[in-house]
Amino acid sequence: MSNQLNKRDIKSSLGENNERFNIIFKEETGSTNTDLKKLALENNADNAVVIALSQTAGRGRLGRSFYSPDNSGIYLSYFIKPTLNEADIVALTSAVAVSVCKALEKNADINPQIKWVNDIYYNNKKLCGILLEAVRDTSNKLLGIVVGIGINCVRSTLPVELEDIVGYISDFCEDFDINRLTADLLIELSHTEELIKDKSLVIEYKKRSLVIGKKIKVMDEPMYNAYALNVDEKCSLIIKTEDGDIKTLSTGEISIRIDK
Ligand code: BTN
DSSP, rough: OOSOOOHHHHHHGGGGGGGGGGEEEEESSSSSHHHHHHHHTTTTTTEEEEEEEEEESSSGGGGOOOOOOOOTTTEEEEOOOSOOOOHHHHHHHHHHHOOOOOHHHHHHSSEEEETTEEEEEETTTEEEEEEEEEEEEEOOOEEEEEEEEEEEEEEOOGGGTTTBOOOHHHHHSSSSOOOHHHHHHHHHHTTTHHHTOOOOOHHHHHHHSSSTTTTEOSSSSSEEEEEEEEOOOOOEEEEEEETTTTEEOOOOOOEEEOOO
């Protein structure tokens, strides 16, 4: 990796796009998503991006924590004020996954894949997790969506339970520019809604799916085995259970495991 994550180099990599983002850069924070949610509730989140070198309370999907040690990853939260209708907003989570893949493909010599809903994998290791959180005012009006992204960049000491799961870009690609990757990620994120509007999302998502055509375990109560058939136009997962039932899993409700 060429240098450390820093605001100056992210801004210079953004070039003429620099003015479009208000980058709030922190050495350490609890959670960049929490910081940005607070700004959104104060109506100060337009164009804001919170980036931290480490998080002490990084959050993942389904109430899990996200391990965020110092100088090891990109921990970033980006604010989207959706112009989509409510029915299309559900596809945003998949569109963000495609945006992350595009930025990785451009900057590291890898072809990342998306494990439904939106975990990014390479060589069966998780390189990136994504957490979208809606921010609503007291009358339940949607103020926007906080898009939280954690990319594992440089290997660090891992808790034992993560050793078999987590991978780092530096494991697969020696020479990448973390600041350029961050800048390209921001530019891709600013086009996320277009993927949905111009209907290219499903094609782009399917190209990178790690799940379609595989046996999976649906981590519901109770857990069950199934076969992942396809995704529909909103990137919901169409599965066939062992009893032959066809079901559609909506994004965000359930997690799956791929059978080895
Ligand atoms: C997951 O893997 O379940 C999602 C992880 C999302 C982690 C990112 S890191 C930046 C942002 N701040 C957080 O607290 N979480 C997200």
